[in-house]
Amino acid sequence: MIVWLTRHLQTLIGSLGRLSQHKLATFLTVLVIGIALALPASLHLLVTNAQKATGGWNRAVDLSVFLKRPSSAEDARRVADRIRQRRDVAAVDLTLADDALKAFRQESGFGAAIDALNENPLPHTLVVRPAAEYTNAPSLESLATDLRALPSVDVVQLDTEWVNRLDAILVAIRRGLILTAAILALGVMVIVGNTIRLDIQNRRAEIEVTKLVGGSDAFVRRPFLYNGVWYGLAGGLVALLITLAAVAALRAPVARIAGLYGSDFRLDPLGLQPSLWLLLGGVALGWLGSYIAATRHLRSIEPT
Amino acid sequence: MIRFDRVSKRYPNGREALSDLSLHVAPGEMVFLTGHSGAGKSSLLKLIALIERPSRGQLVVNGQNVGAVPRRKVPAFRRQIGMVFQDHKLLHDRTIFDNVALPLIIAGVGTKEIGKRVRAALDQVGLLGREHSVPLELSTGEQQRVGIARAVVSKPPILIADEPTGNLDPDLSLEVMNIFRRFNEVGVTVLVASHDLHLLEHFPVRRVRLEGGRLREGTAVHTREGRTHFDRAAHGAQAADRVFGEPSTLAPNLLDPRRLLAQDEGAEP
Numbered sequence: 001m002i003v004w005l006t007r008h009l010q011t012l013i014g015s016l017g018r019l020s021q022h023k024l025a026t027f028l029t030v031l032v033i034g035i036a037l038a039l040p041a042s043l044h045l046l047v048t049n050a051q052k053a054t055g056g057w058n059r060a061v062d063l064s065v066f067l068k069r070p071s072s073a074e075d076a077r078r079v080a081d082r083i084r085q086r087r088d089v090a091a092v093d094l095t096l097a098d099d100a101l102k103a104f105r106q107e108s109g110f111g112a113a114i115d116a117l118n119e120n121p122l123p124h125t126l127v128v129r130p131a132a133e134y135t136n137a138p139s140l141e142s143l144a145t146d147l148r149a150l151p152s153v154d155v156v157q158l159d160t161e162w163v164n165r166l167d168a169i170l171v172a173i174r175r176g177l178i179l180t181a182a183i184l185a186l187g188v189m190v191i192v193g194n195t196i197r198l199d200i201q202n203r204r205a206e207i208e209v210t211k212l213v214g215g216s217d218a219f220v221r222r223p224f225l226y227n228g229v230w231y232g233l234a235g236g237l238v239a240l241l242i243t244l245a246a247v248a249a250l251r252a253p254v255a256r257i258a259g260l261y262g263s264d265f266r267l268d269p270l271g272l273q274p275s276l277w278l279l280l281g282g283v284a285l286g287w288l289g290s291y292i293a294a295t296r297h298l299r300s301i302e303p304t
Numbered sequence: 305m306i307r308f309d310r311v312s313k314r315y316p317n318g319r320e321a322l323s324d325l326s327l328h329v330a331p332g333e334m335v336f337l338t339g340h341s342g343a344g345k346s347s348l349l350k351l352i353a354l355i356e357r358p359s360r361g362q363l364v365v366n367g368q369n370v371g372a373v374p375r376r377k378v379p380a381f382r383r384q385i386g387m388v389f390q391d392h393k394l395l396h397d398r399t400i401f402d403n404v405a406l407p408l409i410i411a412g413v414g415t416k417e418i419g420k421r422v423r424a425a426l427d428q429v430g431l432l433g434r435e436h437s438v439p440l441e442l443s444t445g446e447q448q449r450v451g452i453a454r455a456v457v458s459k460p461p462i463l464i465a466d467e468p469t470g471n472l473d474p475d476l477s478l479e480v481m482n483i484f485r486r487f488n489e490v491g492v493t494v495l496v497a498s499h500d501l502h503l504l505e506h507f508p509v510r511r512v513r514l515e516g517g518r519l520r521e522g523t524a525v526h527t528r529e530g531r532t533h534f535d536r537a538a539h540g541a542q543a544a545d546r547v548f549g550e551p552s553t554l555a556p557n558l559l560d561p562r563r564l565l566a567q568d569e570g571a572e573p
Contacts, residue, residue: 002414003412003413003414003415004412006415007409007412205393205395206395206397208393209393209394209395209406210406210410211379211382212353212355212382212387212393213382213383213387213406213407213410213454214379214380214381214382214383214407214410214411215379215406215410216376216379216380216410217376217379219379219410302355303355304355
């Protein structure tokens with residue numbers, strides 16, 4: 001077991017040493033892989049930051065619930081508590097009719113006209129925020145139906161069309177992300193596979209000799225697999241650096257735009273978990289690409 | 305140890321390299337395989353090493369029917385055969401040590417043990433101290449000796465060599481053949497293909513002659529007079545002593561192969 005581990009470790013280091021002997025070629029390969037991986041990573045950055053910038057999509061699918069008039073503040077609170085207990089509801093904000101009138105008087109400038117009314121024309125209002133996992137159109141629709149069925153509820157407002165559009169946009173962006181990631185992952189595998197294929201051709205004599213002295217297919221393949229792993233890991237690191245550089249370059253201008261809109265939004269770099277996924281993805285693709293190429297091409301090299 | 309039973313080898317291009325060949329090499333025997341180039345010597349060795357497979361007939365090597373060895377078992381099969389090539393087939397980007405260590409690394413031998421056995425094998429061929437050179441820093445004869453060290457380092461029961469002296473001058477050829485002979489003396493079955501009849505006359509060894517893929521069994525043992533005569537003619541009187549003298553007079557740092565092969569795990573040579 002220790003021998004086996006040592007051997008793997010030696011091959012791992014050995015393949016790194018071999019790669020460092022051809023610095024330019026290795027660098028170019030790694031760069032291409034890095035750029036290919038940086039694209040889906042950047043897209044991911046775009047989506048997460050856009051989500052953050054719009055204050056989260058959840059906000060946009062709040063339901064406005066207007067209670068029947070006249071009803072007491074007590075009633076309104078009871079209804080709010082009841083709705084709050086639902087599984088698909090994250091929060092309920094209650095605005096009492098009197099508070100709403102006060103705010104309206106202050107903001108609208110119709111103070112005198114309002115004073116002329118002998119009673120408050122405004123209903124109690126509840127703003128119901130659905131739980132994040134229930135923000136899709138069908139769940140919202142069924143939530144609205146339930147709320148409408150409550151006896152003290154007058155009107156429930158839900159802009160389903162808007163939610164539908166948002167849903168569609170989200171689905172499209174996510175699918176685009178997956179598609180881009182899949183195509184570029186394939187690209188990375190082809191790049192690594194082709195590099196390994198050339199490497200195998202260059203080391204044909206060595207492979208023949210190794211097979212002559214009894215090296216198994218797995219033994220001959222091992223250094224190439226480690227090469228692929230190194231390519232993938234280095235490519236992932238380059239992709240990470242590219243996204244970091246992009247975020248650093250865009251940070252100041254974006255903050256300026258946000259400032260002009262009165263927001264304190266800041267562009268975030270890739271988080272720890274996505275970064276690890278990026279590296280892991282690079283390693284996995286590198287390994288897979290080299291595995292396919294090595295298995296295919298090593299078979300055909302037999303000593304003669 | 306090696307038994308050909310009516311073996312034929314026909315290549316895809318239609319050329320028949322071996323025809324209906326039957327040959328038995330006993331365990332511990334040393335055999336010279338002679339014949340012109342194209343007579344089938346290389347093909348015969350390739351069949352033993354499973355580089356090629358027989359078209360017809362049966363070949364049994366070390367108790368295994370070669371025809372029945374599946375592809376994935378070929379590496380394990382080859383590990384019991386030490387092979388020496390005319391062009392050495394060394395890896396030029398690696399040190400002598402790494403070249404000789406390759407079969408042990410493949411076999412999964414421990415690092416400490418590898419160091420011990422590689423040095424013992426290099427000691428055998430008189431190259432101890434050159435571990436850190438690369439093949440191109442060595443002369444052709446030295447490279448060939450590295451090839452032999454690599455072939456014997458894993459102590460295979462069978463040693464085959466295809467024109468091992470093809471690129472060497474007569475003195476170096478004698479030296480290389482002596483190394484083979486000494487391995488044979490400690491029980492290794494040795495099969496050497498060579499077209500150099502003059503060289504082979506120095507050794508009292510069974511000869512098998514191939515002609516157009518067929519067997520012409522030759523004479524087994526030569527007299528010492530014959531050899532001496534040849535030596536005097538070719539290299540002067542001293543050559544005979546060099547051939548048959550003690551290993552230490554041949555090259556002071558050559559050791560007895562017994563010490564390599566009898567060496568047990570852990571015993572320092």
